[in-house]
Amino acid sequence: MTYQKGRIRREDIISAAAVVYGEAGYHGSSLREIAKRVGMSHAGLLYYFPTKEALLAAVLERRDAEDSEREQLAAAPGLGVLRNFVALAEHNVRHPGIVDLYSRLAAEAVAPDHPAHEYFERHYRQARESVIGSFRVLASTGELREGVDPEFAALTFIALMDGLQVQWLTTPGDVDLVGSLRFYLGSLLTVPLDPEA
Amino acid sequence: MTYQKGRIRREDIISAAAVVYGEAGYHGSSLREIAKRVGMSHAGLLYYFPTKEALLAAVLERRDAEDSEREQLAAAPGLGVLRNFVALAEHNVRHPGIVDLYSRLAAEAVAPDHPAHEYFERHYRQARESVIGSFRVLASTGELREGVDPEFAALTFIALMDGLQVQWLTTPGDVDLVGSLRFYLGSLLTVPLDPEA
DNA sequence: CCTACCGATCGGTAGG
DNA sequence: CCTACCGATCGGTAGG
Structure with a gap:
């Protein structure tokens, strides 16, 4: 009390x-x-x-807490992790304030002496590692297209999310956040992202 | 004098x-x-x-002038335009200051009342249009992979460039700017980006 | 929690 | 171009 x-x-x-x-x-x-x-x-x-x-x-602490909660991201490496990222994008489209916060801070924190710099270093590393692991699993089961490097795939996937968000905020009408992400994954995978209905 | x-x-x-x-x-x-x-x-x-x-x-005016000069970007829509973007990335890797400037301002200018907001609106639209046109040409000549939508391809290509730059500035050692771009184009095209030696 | 204050810094102007 | 200044705003502190 x-x-x-x-x-x-x-x-x-x-x-x-x-x-x-x-x-x-x-x-x-x-x-x-x-x-x-x-x-x-x-x-x-x-x-x-x-x-x-x-x-x-x-603020950053609470964001992390909310993320962990929503993700239950214990999701085993593989398609589930990628689906989680798409779900995050869907969530973000409905909550532009989160995208504002994240995009603004990420760009500002590029400066090495910015108080959120280490936070974003950690954030990027963790995101990349999680996605690399998933692409590796997909490669081993033949669900990744021939010749697609898991590390490049992961790096570009994360970069794409970030770049899309900035562009979406700048010219909202011209950018389909979720569709673009699905498009990209479609070009890398040999299987549909979602189970067929 | x-x-x-x-x-x-x-x-x-x-x-x-x-x-x-x-x-x-x-x-x-x-x-x-x-x-x-x-x-x-x-x-x-x-x-x-x-x-x-x-x-x-x-500052923005001079940047535009320098860009136009380097690009001679009158390059006809098609592979040449994409090669120009990769060349731009190669140039940027050697001149991190340009990337700093561009990334910082782009993120700040997300705010509608930022004095550079309209500049970046224009910038994104122009970049997208140029790339869309090129992917359309490539589609018509069979150099674009089956089922790849030129508009999604263009939007994600631009977003990828921006996102890579921010991530590169934050964790330089972990990001291969040019390689990632080539990787991405490789996943969309049916032909090599560069003429075979 | 508030009022009142501090030193520092900001963009811009006056007047040469 | 400079010195000197203005009003506004900043993060933080004192003292209650």
């Missing part, structure tokens, strides 16, 4: 921060703007998160 | 701005930092470019 209100307040702040980061990036966001959206002063916000960076860390 | 020095000075400022934008993005850059790198005061810089936005416009 006792810390309940504080915990809710913290969650509200994290949510507001995620939205503002998506709109303006991390460096482009101010504690005052985030605080205003949850109805407090920026000094009040600093009572919950001692620094600007601490708030960013909390 | 007369305006020679001023023109050179302007070029110096634009070059410095491009570097700083690549490091810190547009919003993250200050006129004072750019001015310092060319050895003048920020007020002096504003003598050459009346506002921060005017300097950004000049």
Whole structure:
């Protein structure tokens, strides 16, 4: 009971921060703007998160937690992992704010001294490893087209997701996020991604 | 003769701005930092470019001019256009600063009110149209694999280039920019990209 | 949690 | 081109 209100307040702040980061990036966001959206002063916000960076860390932490939860990504390497990524894209299309946040931060964090730089290094490595493993399994069962290198396939698959998101945000009407992903997988696999109806 | 020095000075400022934008993005850059790198005061810089936005416009203008020059991209739709893109990637690998600039600005400019937003809208549309046309030609000559949709192929090709660049900047050792592009084209085409030796 | 404040930095202007 | 300045905004702290 006792810390309940504080915990809710913290969650509200994290949510507001995620939205503002998506709109303006991390460096482009101010504690005052985030605080205003949850109805407090920026000094009040600093009572919950001692620094600007601490708030960013909390946002990234919650994103990871949400991802793990949705994925149950324990999914064994193979088609299931790829289906999970497509499902993630479907989820993202319905929640553009997540795409905003992710794309803005990823691009900003290219700078080695950005506080989210290590987070994204880790993120890319993990994503690639997971996808490489899946393509390797598919190769061994003949579900990957002849001559397709699992490592290139994985690297380009991840890059494609990221590039599509930026392009989708810039010219939304011109980009079919999920369709493009399926198209690409179709060009690599010898079997349909989804079980036939 | 007369305006020679001023023109050179302007070029110096634009070059410095491009570097700083690549490091810190547009919003993250200050006129004072750019001015310092060319050895003048920020007020002096504003003598050459009346506002921060005017300097950004000049940077983008010069980029376009350089692109057109290198491309002679009048290259007729078809394999030549795709080869040009691969050549661009080869050029970029040797000039990471260009990739920094482009990736940072593109991501920032996702925001509709960003001063470079329209520039990137135009940029994406043009790139897509050029590549779509080329894939259509290749389809008509049987050089595109059966069942590959030219529009999806073009959209994903552009997205892949952008996504690869961000990932390359974040984890340079793990990403083969040019190889990934060739891999991708290889999975779409029925003919080699380059004429056999 | 708030008010009030700090030092730093920003883009831009005045006036030469 | 420079010095000097302006108003605005920033993250963070003091003190309650």
